[in-house]
Amino acid sequence: MQPTSKKYGKKRKGRWDVIAEMDRRIVLISIAIMAVLFSVFVLILGFLLMPHVFYDQWIWKYYWGPVVADALDHPVSLNGIYAYEGYTVVSEITYGVILVFSLYGIYRLLRRLRIVVDWRFCGALMPYILFGPVGRVLEDTGYFKEPFVYWFISPFIYVQIALYALFFLMIGYYAENISKRRNWDKNCLISIVFLFVFTDVFYIILWFLGWGCFLYVIHPIVFLFLSFLAVIPVLCRWMKHGFLTVNTVLFSGGLLFLFPGLYLVGRWILGFRWGFSSGVRFDVFVVVVGLVSLITCVVYLVARRLGDDSRFAVYMEPLNMSMLFGHLLDGVTSYVSIYDPFNMGLPMYLEKHPASDVLMGIWGPLFPIVKFVLVILIVYVLDVLYREELRHHMVLIGLIKIGVVILGLSPGMRDLLRVTLGV
Structure with a gap:
């Protein structure tokens, strides 16, 4: 008989149970990899042998065409196939399936990192959630130039938001683990602040080089001020408790993207507009x-x-x-x-x-x-x-x-x- 845990009253997993569980995981991962590789192979083969069917009547019509139509604000055509702005039933089903698999992958990651997913975690994600619609409405105003504009059209804008959030999630996870082991250790705080400073320096360099992907460029002094506002939660958390949390770092990282967008929206409302408006309501x-x-x-x-x-x-x-x-x-x-x-x-x-x-x-x-x-x-x-x-x-x-x-x-x-x- 296998020993049981006195604390939980459950059977401990034996060595063979652990090995069997690992084997199942390896099999599932192998099947998933093979399915992805097979799908990629079929797509490449289809593009080479039947481009009109695979690209024109499928990728263009249901996925990429609507993105181009959204960017240009009018229907577009390719080889007689018209695409219109907005979602299609096919694209909504596809994005829904991708969303489900993505959520499962994120779920596995959060479980592995032992991150508590509650209202506080949702609050930490709120800047990223709001950055999505703010970025989309800036695209609606014509703020972004081609080809940068496509990065702010669904679903690509949500891909970049997910990447930003995952990046600061991992930074926050390691910052929390390090700072809790060594309270009031300035090295962890300096590393986070350096990340924000690096972003500021990178923006200033682009500004001096005349990077023209926008119809209006935020002045570096304003960007520095917005960046400082974004890092305030991290500074306050460290000064009050002596350590950082994943939610605090995640929240500040989101503010770094959200504040410039809100600044641009505010300027539009106050009358400084770079595109057509039927009137602020x-x-x-x-x-x-x-x-x-x-x-x-x-x-x-x-x-x-x-x-x-x-x-x-x-x-x-x-x-x-x-x-x-x-x-x-x-x-x-x-x-x-x-x-x-x-x-x-x-x-x-x-x-x-x-x-x-x-x-x-x-x-x-x-x-x-x-x-x-x-x-x-x-x-x-x-x-x-x-x-x-x-x-x-x-x-x-x-x-x-x-x-x-x-x-x-x-x-x-x-x-x-x-x-x-x-x-």
């Missing part, structure tokens, strides 16, 4: 955010009133409230910008996503209502119905919730900023 921003905040507060107050029942108390948790706020923002913004229910004199906007377009085609308010109901159901399933079964998978649950926040807040904020800036 800050009133729409106030109405939408106010309405969404009101609905979210009502849900919170109802949950608090019924808080003695755990089935309702879960709707007071910050991460769940963020999910609700993000998807309400997306739904309400789409409805207001397309149907103009308050007669605010908005220009005509079109919905890019097929699913939401179908729902609003049936009835305008149906899209935000469906989003509201779906988030309520997701929270109920994860935190009430299967709470006990999922309590050993908190990293996965937290990651799923953050993914839900991103899927709502990112497109919602982008659409709201577009209407606000008049582009």
Whole structure:
């Protein structure tokens, strides 16, 4: 009989169990690698033998063509195949599958690093989440020049955001481990600050070289000030506690990208514009955010009133409230910008996503209502119905919730900023 752990009351894994588990992992990894290599081989073979089918009618029509159309703001064609701005059913399914596999890979990484995925972690990711819509709306204003503009069109902008976040996640992980072992060790802090200073120096060099990828270039002094604001959370954390955390470094890294974007958006709102605008509509921003905040507060107050029942108390948790706020923002913004229910004199906007377009085609308010109901159901399933079964998978649950926040807040904020800036 195998010995058991007194603390947990579970059987310890024997040597052969560990070997068998390693063998299974090796087999799964080998299968995944072979599948990827086979897919690449088929694609290359298809491009060589049947380029009109593989590239023109598939890659161009469903993936790359819409990106080019988005950058040029009009339909484009290649060898008689037209592509239009926005998503297609094929591209949405493809990106959804890629997202699922990416989330699984990130889940494995976070488990390995033993990072707690909760509201604090979501807060640390918030600058990256907001950088996405800010970058997209800057692209809508025509701020970026070719070919740099393609890097700020979906899905490539989300690829770069993921790379930035993973980079600062790893930097923060090692900074936390080192600084906790040696409290008040300045070397760790100096290394993080040096990374920000290196970014500033790199930007200054590009500025002096006249790097012309933008219609308006932020002055180096302004960029230095924004960079200093971004590093303040790291400095404050170290001065107060003597060590750094992965969330603090991750948060400051995101601010390094977000602050310049917010600065440019602010200049556009204040009247310094580098492209066409139908007029700044800050009133729409106030109405939408106010309405969404009101609905979210009502849900919170109802949950608090019924808080003695755990089935309702879960709707007071910050991460769940963020999910609700993000998807309400997306739904309400789409409805207001397309149907103009308050007669605010908005220009005509079109919905890019097929699913939401179908729902609003049936009835305008149906899209935000469906989003509201779906988030309520997701929270109920994860935190009430299967709470006990999922309590050993908190990293996965937290990651799923953050993914839900991103899927709502990112497109919602982008659409709201577009209407606000008049582009």
